[in-house]
Amino acid sequence: MELKPAFGTALKLIRNRRGMTQEDFGVISSRTYLSSLERGLKCPTLEKVEDLAAVLNVHPLTVLAVAYTIKDSAALEALMRQVKGEYEWVFSETSRNLGEPAHR
CATH class of the missing domain: 1.10.260.40 (lambda repressor-like DNA-binding domains)
Incomplete structure (x- = not known):
């Protein structure tokens, strides 16, 4: 759809x-x-x-x-796992690039 x-x-x-x-x-x-x-x-x-x-x-x-x-x-659980993983990836990359601790 x-x-x-x-x-x-x-x-x-x-x-x-x-x-x-x-x-x-x-x-x-x-x-x-x-x-x-x-x-x-x-x-x-x-x-x-x-x-x-x-x-x-x-x-x-x-x-x-x-x-x-x-x-x-899609199943909600799979979607939420994907979003959570991408969210953590964004903040881990951003934090590393800015020299800051990872945001959680």
Whole structure:
């Protein structure tokens, strides 16, 4: 599945699990915009992902993790191991290059 429809599916799934309607997002988005996101027609900015997650009362990474597990038909555990390894790699390389202790 492509990323935009996967994100839309994740957004709708979380919204439905919270028992929310598209109108519940009226403070940050129109129902039309939310519908276009859920149908995979539009792609939100990072700021909008953060706003949507706040209304859903979840971390923005939760929305993205659900979207990427849908997109790639991947297991969450495998995705999180990959992200954790890459995160540690980034900070170990950055710390080494800057002469600082590794960030954890």
